[in-house]
Amino acid sequence: MYFKYFSKTDYDLNGTGGAELTNLSTFTAFKSALLDNFNSYQYANIMDDESPEQLSYRLYGSVDYYWTFFLMNDS
Numbered sequence: 179m180y181f182k183y184f185s186k187t188d189y190d191l192n193g194t195g196g197a198e199l200t201n202l203s204t205f206t207a208f209k210s211a212l213l214d215n216f217n218s219y220q221y222a223n224i225m226d227d228e229s230p231e232q233l234s235y236r237l238y239g240s241v242d243y244y245w246t247f248f249l250m251n252d253s
Contacts, residue, residue, distance in 0.1 A: 186199065
C-alpha cells in the first residue's frame with residue numbers, strides 16, 4: 179500500500195520491451211517552515227496500543243496517511 183502512490187517508470191529489463199516499475203527513489207519531505215509553524219499542527223492523544231494506521235483512520239477517516247506521522251516526528 180505504501181508504494182501505491184509512487185510514480186512509475188518504464189524500464190527495459192532485457193531488451194525486448196519496457197516494463198513499468200515503481201520508482202523507489204521517490205522522496206517525500208516537509209519544508210522546515212511548515213514544521214516550525216505550530217498553527218499547522220493538530221494535536222492528538224494516542225491511545226494505548228494504537229497503531230499509526232489506527233490513528234490515521236481516527237483522525238482522517240483513512241489509513242492511508244499513517245506515514246505522515248513519521249515525517250512530522252523525526253525523533
